[in-house]
Amino acid sequence: MSAALLACRGVSHSFGGPRVLDGVDFDVRAGEIHVLAGENGAGKSTLMRIMSGLLVADEGSFACRGQPTGPAARSRLSDEVAMIHQELSLAPSMSVLDNLVLGREPTGRFGVLRLHAQRELAQRALQRVGLDVGLATPVGRLPLGVRQLVEIAKALLREPSVLIMDEPTSALSRPEVLRLFALMKEIVGETSRPTGIVYISHRMEEIYAVAHRITVLRDGRAIVTAPAAQLPANALIQAMVGRPVDESSPRVRTEKARDESEPDALTLENVTVEGDVALHEISLRLRPGTIIGLAGLQGSGAGTLLRALFVRSASAAVTGGAIRLNGEPWRPTTPAASMAKGVAYLPEDRGTDGLCRGLGVGENLTMPSLERLAPRGWLHTRSESRLAEEGVRRSGVRCRGPEQPVATLSGGNQQKVALGKWLLRTPSVLLLHEPTRGVDIGAREEIYRLINQATAEGTAVLLVSTDLNELLGMSDRVLVLHRGRLTAAWDSRDATPHGVIGAALGEPVAATEGAGS
Amino acid sequence: MSDGSPRRRFGLPPPEVLFAFAALGLVLLFGSLFNANGVFFQPAVHADALWQIAGFGILACGLTIVILAGGIDLSVGSVVALSGVIFTIASIREELPPVVSFGLAIAAGTGCGFLNGVMVAHLRLQPFIATLAMMAFARGLAKSSLLSGGVKIQRMPPPSEIEILNAKLDLAGLHVSLGTCIFLACFLATFVALRHFRFGRHVYAIGDNAQAAWLSGVPVKRTVVWAYTACGLLAGIAGVLFAGLERQGNPDGGAGYELTAIAMVVVGGTSLSGGRGGVTLTLLGALTIGYVRKILDLNGIATPAQHMITGGIIVVAVLVPKLLSRGLLHRDPGRP
Known part of the structure; x- marks a missing residue:
């Protein structure tokens, strides 16, 4: 193959904390589709942002078509590299034409738009991706698959030598995916303009359908780069998982035998969910x-399922099947109604969903319990501060007092508040979404302690985590979701990281004893 | 992260309150320096100043609730005119019993606030737009032939319920008008609602992060409706007070009052983005702005100049605490 269109050497980066990228070498050649694989948090997105000039790396050297460029040469990189984002970057109320030429409008004197030239430019771009839509159509009215193609046309308009595609298929239907793959092969096949594609995907079948070469990132390091033919699925998974699983499981099971006649805390039967990700037959x-861990990569629907079990909204809603909560039929509606039934939900993003960060630790801790503290509306200050202090003590929040604003706490302590406010209610079902994201090791162990303590008191936990160690270590049972369906289930003793990642990537699982539990 | 804060340990109030007190203190110091040949030291002047602040102060209390919940209410000035007109029509033209006149006026304000709340919470209109619409509507209603027909409603001598508002109560030698006492009662009620009721906590939570509050079981819509309704109720009461102070119902009155009231909230230190501040701050802010006007009045400064000076004071009052507390204290919301 020809020389690299873009070569990165020794790229390192940290966002003020531990290194997200650590001496990564990566190159893209003309005419190739180079797949970048890795678990969530392996550093893929950071590398892509650096390559496309959105972010300046701490260290590393770059060369575009053999010409060395410094790490700070963002403008050179952004000229050569075009990125198609996971979340589409089109303006929905603007027309296809305006979106295509946005930022590169051909203009005459005094910035007057040259409308004719614009149309020509846009038409040519659409032809290249084989798309036939009216230029005046607002982008928001187009189906997602078409929007994706418009996005690609927009990127191609800039004539990049490297095109980065970050999970472009997550919202596409099967025929749309095939069309996209054909287009990708066409783009790299064009000899008049040498182009290479970097492709990020969490789906095994897609990886092998398009890849010429594969690079696996793990914990910020490039583990392996090899032609697709020389890296079988098995080896790919091994490279992604890599580290031996921590043998000392953080889970503490209570030996106390529970009454078998007690109803299940939560039962789902053939539940359908609509929203960001559609789920079927859950x-x-x-x-x-007990704790059930739900594994799944981006787009698997694990997070959507969790949210749908707490609240009905446009982004996540249970639309079919039967749910029983402590033996009684139940359908989630509003947070307040779910809470009244003993359900608690720790959202993935504590900043936007989990905490009122301008308010104090105590106010956040007692917020879900206000109904109980003030049944007739009158807030008994003394019993509130007693509850707040109990919350601080039980959750081990390190703060100078319940009135300290949550925003001034460390990430780990904020997370303890976000979790601790629910534990004060002793919920019967606790839905945990990434309970230790962005949390240091010490706080992580304390959070595990809190979860263990809750289960000892009888709380049942549904845990969604992309951290495999956490998922396997904390769960009593592990289920795997792939594209909205349960595809595998193990008792956590029998689950291996290899098996879980494989199932999450969509590999057929040999020894599945039926999903469900 | 800062360690144990000595401020808390020694029981000092949070910095916002200190700043608000400092601002008021400075203004009063100015008053005693430029005392218009000692007039400033006469108790009657202060009783007068408070009576002039009262109506605006009540509006500011209501606005504090709405602003803490992350909203804004532009309609309170028009609501003042509407409830003042209704109050005077009932008492002067129809000669209804005082209780009925008061009740009708306050009910009108409450209704406007309730509609504001429904528009914001249930129709999901932006607070600015919803209350802008109410501002136009209430003004029109006050001036319509249904009510005033665009003319001021007055009678010489005024009916007793208007004189009662101006009546001076002898409180330990200080002659305070009944209107001022109503202002203080409204302040206390707002304080208690925000501090000692679940409602108040919900207001702060919604202003800080409505999404997180909702996911914690806070009834967001209901609380927002209540917040605007309370603001309308207080605007209705303020309308009655202004009618008492001016001894007439003026359908063109109250114009721009919402801005004065917002200025009082902001100068006190409550954040316009919601969730931070409190009604104690607003009380201090109201006194600061009110006294600035009074002192300028006593010194014979003309109204246009007064407005310009007030504008400058708003900028300074917001900027100085921000600069002084940058990095060190700015994250402390303070809950006076």
Whole structure:
């Protein structure tokens, strides 16, 4: 193959904390589709942002078509590299034409738009991706698959030598995906303009459908780069998982035998969910005092399922199937109604969903319990501060007092507040979404302690985490979601990281004893 | 992260309150320096100043609730005119019993506030737009032939319920008008609602992060409706007070009052983005702005100049605490 269009050597970066990228070498050649694989948080997005000039790396050297460029040469990189983002970057109320030429409008004197030239430019771009839509159509009215193609046409208009595609298929239907793949092969096949594509995907079948070469990132390091033919699925998964699983499981099971006649804390039967990700035929049984871990990569729907079990909204809503909560039929509606039934939900993003960060630690801790503290509206200050202090003590929040604003706490302590406010209610079902994201090791162990303590008191936990160690270590049972369906289930003793990642990537699982539990 | 704060340990109030007190203190110091040949030291002047602040102060209390919940209410000035007109029509033209006149006026304000709340919470209109619409509507209603027909409603001598508002109560030698006492009662009620009721906590939570509050079980819509309704109720009361102070119902009155009231909230230190501040701050802010006007009045400064000076004071009052507390204290919301 020809020389690299873009070569990165020794790229390192940290966002003020531990290194997200650590001496990564990566190159893209003309005419190739180079797949970048890795678990969530492996550093893929950071590398892509550096390559496309959105971010300046701490260290590293770059060369575009053999010419060395410094790490700070953002403008050179952004000229050569075009990125198609996961979340589309089109303006929905603007027309296809305006979107295509946005930022590169051909203009005459005094910045007057040259409308004719614009149309010509846009037409040519659409032809290149084989798209036939009216230029005046607002982008928001187009189906997602078409929007994706408009996005690609927009990127191609800039004639980049490297095109980065970050999970472009997550919202596409099967025929749309095939069309996209054909287009990708066409783009790299054009000899008049040498182009290479970097492709990021969490789906095994897609990886092998398009890849010429594969690079695996893990914990900020490039583990392996090899032609696709020399890296079988098995080896790919091994490279992604890599580290031996921590043998000392953080889970503490209570030996106390629970009453078998007690109803399940939560049962799902053939539940359908609509929203950001559609889920089908989800069935599971969650016993009191146990933890079920839900594994799944981006787009699997694990997070959507969790949210749909707490609240009905446009982004996540249970639309079919039967749910039983402590033996009684139940459909989630509003947070307040779910809470009244003993359900608690720790959202993935504590900043936007989990905490009122301008308010004090105590106010956040007692917020879900205000109904109980003030049944007739009158807030008994003394019993509130007693509850707040109990919350601080039980959750081990390190703060100078309940009145300290949450925003001034460290990430780990903020997370303890976000979790601790629910534990004060002793919920019967606790839905945890990434309970230790962005949390240091010490706080992580304390959060595990809190979860263990809750299960000892009979709380049942549904845990969604992309951290495999956490998922395997904390769960009593592990289920895997792939594209909105449960594809595998293990008792956590029998689950291996290799098997879980494989199932999450969509590999057929050999020894599945039926999803469900 | 800062360690144990000595401020808390020694029981000092949070910095926002200190700043608000400092601002008021400075203004009063100015008053005693430029005392218009000792007039400033006469108790009657202060009783007068408070009576002039009262109506605006009540509006500011209501606005504090709405602003803490992350909203804004531009309609309070028009609501003042509407409730003042209704109050005077009932008492002067129709000669209804005082209780009925008061009740009708306050009910009108409450209704406007309730509609504001429904528009914001249920129709999901932006607070600025919803209350802008109410501002136009209430003004029109006050001036319509249904009510005033565009003319001032007055009678010489005024009916007793208007004189009662101006009546001076002898409180330990200080002659305070009944209107001032109503202002203080409104302040206390707002304080208690925000501090000692679940409602108040919900207001702060919604202003800080409505999404997180909702996911914690806070009834966001209901609380928002209540917040605007309370603001309308207080604007209705303020309308009655202004009618008492001016001894007439003026359909063109109250114009721009919402801006004065917002200025009082902001000068006190409550954040316009919601969730931070409190009604104690607003009380101090109201006194600061009110006294600035009074002192300028006593010194014979003309109204246009007064407005310009007030504008400058708003900028300084917001900027100085920000600069002084940058990095060190700016994250402390303070809950006076």
